[in-house]
Amino acid sequence: MSVQSSSINEELGQVKYIFSDKTGTLTCNVMEFKNFSTTTRSYEADDRPGSRTQLVIRNKNHPENKNINDVLLHLALCHAIILDPRTKKYNSSSPDELALVEGAKSQGYEFLNKDPQNIISIKTPFNTLRYELLNVLEFTSTRKRMSVIIKDLQNGEIWLFTKGADSVIEKLLKGG
Secondary structure (H helix, E strand, O other), rough: OOOOOOOOHHHHOOOOOOOHHHHHHHOOOOOOEEEEEOOOOOOEOOOOOOOOOHHHHOOOOOOOHHHHHHHHHHHHHHOEEEEEOOOOOEEEEHHHHHHHHHHHHHOOOOEEEOOOOOEEEOOOOOEEEEEEEEEEOOOHHHHHHHEEEEEEEEOEEEEEEEEEHHHHHHHHHHHO
């Protein structure tokens, strides 16, 4: 068993029932990053050189390059992942958050670290970028989303990245 959250240790002693499926095995809550979409297209999460996705990512002149860059930077920046300095593995209390950050990494947008001054380093196919994490609005069951406010240290722009339940995000996009 692998503990994904330190707060769960306190709750383990309170477990009375464990549910399993009909075969008797516990269900694994494993998420896998397979596809992602920009404003205009859907892409297969394909890290093979020469794939359509990688050709667009690596061609700065392609009309979709900026859109893909924005989506993958969003995934690499908007999370509460902790990088274990010894093993260089990501740790998260959320398997879907882990899948998104690992998915961005598989496409060439790797979360490298967050230092004590809240400076985040992201390795892209072209260079390593640095961002200052200004604030985190944690995921809650009421908000059904998490947000981060980021300052781009390359140009000084400040961005708000949000991810969450599609029903909540769709209402926000529609202004509702």
